[in-house]
Amino acid sequence: MDDGGEDVVPVDIERPEGLRVGVPWERPTPGMSFAGLVQTTRLLLFTPTDAFGLMRVNGTMTAPLVYLVVLGTVGTFFGLLWQSWARAMLGSVAGGNLQTLAVANSYGVMSFVIAPFVILLMAVVATAVHHLFLLLLGGAPRPPDVTMRVVCYAWGASYVWMLIPACGGLVATVWGAAMTIAGLRQAQGVPGGRAAAAVVVPYLIALCGLLALWTVMATTMLDSLP
């Protein structure tokens, strides 16, 4: 039962496609190819409002999920590569041995193997959180799969920044959040303030969790030193 003790008769809403022709990755040409990947990523990174204005809001979820997993896996590979490199540099400065470095790197390899699954599951959790906050802040006119498409493309494109050593993760996080805001505004058709709050408020709540994660990573890295 909802507010006011009234009988609630659920109705399904038609999902209009409108003039959304899709980002290049979703179109028949170039489609899910390297050219499509590059064009879509460029479009998303530098003109996110246009990109999310073109993005399809119905149809199968294959294209956005594959986009996220492909770029997420590549980005994670580079992120782990820079971590390993930093660990080796720190070890050489502090006189670390190869065994501890090998153990730390084996964790990195395991992280890379499970990365596609973890990225996918994290995107589902993020979708649920952003959609819940949209509902709490006044409503989400389109279904949760539209929020998921936005998260997939925003996160996927932002993983490209992981190619930058040292600060890539931070840039990717901030850029990804900004793109998610632009995407929710365009795709869900909600005001910018609501879209921003739906993205920023969970980030603020999760900040402690992220700080805890960074503490774990820093502790693990220091533990690997002699």
Added chain:
Amino acid sequence: MRSRSVAGYRLGSVEIALVGAVALAGIAVARSHALWRDRFQVVCPAWAVLGVPCPTCGATRAVVAVMQGELSVALAWNPLAALLGVGAVISVPFVALVLGGRMTAPRVPTSLGTVSRTAIIAVFVANWLYLLRYFGG
């Protein structure tokens, strides 16, 4: 009694499957707690630095306790996280039923009523107040 239409969408099978995957992954990670608990003993930075727990303080311990069948312990650590853990366990058979075509997928509304919104926020705030009292002392 007056009837009122509430707009909403039924979740698709892909979304349902992904929800089930998240629940199963959460259960698997929590069940394997013994493997990583010694390595990842973390104190919440907000609690350590400010002496104030964050809204998610104790959530990991609560979910792990749920998976080990210690519901009262879980509720003590973080009641909301404990309920989420219980929800994850309960959701698995429902996901299987929906994917097997024996049950219709749940409907997600396009907006929430004032009462629903207030209730959700109140539950969240009450949980945090409990944590402030539980961890703050």
